[in-house]
Amino acid sequence: MLASLSIRDVVLIERLDLSFGPGLSVLTGETGAGKSILLDSLGLALGQRAEAGMVRSGQAQAAVVAVFVPPAGHPAHTLLAEQGIESEDQIVLRRVLAADGRSRAFVNDEPVGVALLRRLGALLVEVQGQHDQVGLADPATHGGLLDAFGGLESRRNAVAEAYRGWRGAERALREAQEAIAAAQRDEEWLRHAVDELSDLAPVEGEEDALAAERQGLQGSERRAEAIASSLSELQPRDRRGGGAPSAALRNAARALERLTPPSEEVSAALTALASAQDALAEAENVLERLASDAAPDPRRLENVEERLFALRAAARKHAVAVADLPSHLAGLKERLANLDAGTGRVAALDAAAREAKAAYVAAAEALTSARREYAAKLEKAVARELAPLKLDRARLHIEIAPREESAWGPDGQDRVTFLVTTNPGQKPGQLAKIASGGELSRLMLALKVVLARGSPVPTLVFDEVDSGIGGATAAAVGERLARVAERLQVLVVTHSPQVAARGSRHFQVAKGLRGERAETRVVPLDTGARREEIARMLAGEKITEAARAAADELLTGTA
Template identity: 45%
Template structure:
């Protein structure tokens, strides 16, 4: 609920502070007094896009502050929370416009963007008037209005969920089809490459082992001759035999040497062990160096085949087996692809069927609710002296989407037999005001805590019709807050709170101010609205009669 508005240096407003109340708040005043400036200023602090030249001439900047009460379940709390802004029971909006056009906004003393302001404004204020393109006159919003009237949130949410499921299923199918198409384009290559890799069957580390083996075999002849010579020197006819003879000779005389040969004998025994180990290693090496000449050819052939295949596929030799696994997986996917595509198509068909059912249920509920809304609006038109007019909610087919397959438009025919058309294209100013009011009365019956602004919605009507308009506005205000800019004394008399907007000239400077009216002042203001500049006793009497109800 809007509790107050503080305006500084905006157009012809020098400084103005207003405090609003629940119920019906009326603002009256002569044409040009500045009533529209109040709405421009409120729209500015709410982030609405409007006129650019708002700063009062000669001022460095203009500033508007608005403060609201937020209930515990107010939707504005979610907007604040998502934007990371402080959330409290009181919401304070402040926006500054410099003379050079720069705009800065704060929410609860935290800087914020115009986008956040506009998101908040959608939860705070509803503006209705003959030039309102944000609300009832905008056909793009009629479907949501009908859904809210009918309480179709659950059915609509189910349709949206089904629509998302269709989107996910389509995306999965398209991706799978694209992947299959790409695999099919390289199917011949895949099958040839896998066959070639399977035939060779390269193993990680094999290329290095083959290279070592090849180099060893290439130098084996030269190495073997030297190793063989060393084996002969160390063998039984060489060092091993000589050490054995020395041990035998020394062992035979050791007893007579009084222990002098014990250490040499021990050393020779250790040397004998080491010689045995060395001889065994040499024998093993000789066996390794012994190979069939064709084995070198086989080794080189496999080594070159592995290296050649690695170059062909631009991978390392040790990565060939991993590369082969990847190709096999692609072939497996290709072979299983038709089955997968069939399953994905079945998933899409099921999702589409679920969406069609949800959308049809939503459409049926909308058609039923449209008749109820039409009946309710028609009932409201009679007291507004439009009993011959026809209001109809038209539902037509449109391309499927998250909110179903229905296009919704509120249409009117001002007289029986006349062609129906959109609200803002068929009805005159006064008729349009009454259509909007009748529609709004029907739409707010189950709503509470709303702050609505009606900008000269009673233009073009008077007498009993203006009184009916005022009573409908009062009815709406009974469960919320309504601000009405009006030239109708019948409407003004029904206000619970009344302000007069007036323009003054002082020292060559024109300013606009808003004066709260007490009971006697209300009599004079409504008398002025009835009689004009010259207020007569008769006009005051008529004003008192209106105020007494």
């Protein structure tokens, strides 16, 4: 629902703030008062084309803000969520137009492109006018409207689900076919790679274990070398035992023992030399034991390094990490298995795809059949509304035509188009091409009366839907607008008192002067002012008591 409309410096409007509510709101005023400016301003906020001439003379820019309160779950909320724009209860559309013709668009204060503004506008407002028609005039909406009229949402959802299943099955088949084709191209390499890696037999976590063992073996080797080197320093360097520290200690002791009798100092030296020999012998024993314990397996380090280097070479060859070699081998084996069993798998997927397509076709044909049934009912329902609108010769024709398979979609196999004839013997044509402006607006009204329950657009705008009619026909138009307004918000620009009397809110559009400049004003009318406005519409420039009485009768008759 359109909650409010704020206009700044658009043509003859300097500043205007309007609030709207549910039901039927009517806008009346003399010709040239500026009613079209209001619709153009709303159109600006909805993303329609902007022209520099819309900016009020002497001003740098014009601005329009339209505030909407769509129902929960409305598609507009979904669209904004897809664009990453937050929306709670309100959706605020703002358009700023500079005097040089450039414009900027905003949704909930977020800058957006005009294309998004236009998409949002189409979800929120439908305009039926003398010249510009959107909404029902767009054939893309006709299938959904017919389905809503017939209550076919469950069938349509079943078709959409079957369509997704069919396309998913086809995608799985296509992927399998592509995988097998790729595998067949690489079959020779694939078998060689599987054999090579199978012979290598990589194990998960093997690289870390080998690296740790290699580091330990290298450390053990260095330790053994150090022990052997130390031990060699303690052992004789020739066959006669020369060069060993133990021999030097013995020789030193023998030399001192020749002194007789030995002095106290010599005795102390002999004792020290004896202790040194004992310590040296103990060190030699410990080193020999360590040398025996620390001796590494001379082949183990070589084997570990060979294995580690082989794993790393294979990883480089296959452009994967060593840790991923086991899973890479499993993947290659799977590709080879898929190749070996590919024909059977593709055949199974092909059968599944054909079965899914058959399910979609069955669901789509059931939807088509139901559409044909309700299309006839919709044609009759609209026909009942046309005669009172002075369109008794017009007829709605609903064409349900099959689409090419490439154009099948989640909405079915057929294309639904609303066509119309306005005279007997005339070939049915598209709504916007066959009817005149006034006829088209009334045709749209008749359709909306019947389709209001299923309309996803919460706000309808009719621009002079009563053009060229009067009396009983205008009364019929007003009565139908009121019926549509029971379910949707309706704004109508009208010159008909019969239509104006049906409004739950009434706005008068008038043009006056402020200083030396013309200005358009819009005034909400209370009960008394509304009576005067309808009397003016009945009588013209001079309002008579008879006109006021007629206005009272119209207002009373619609209460």
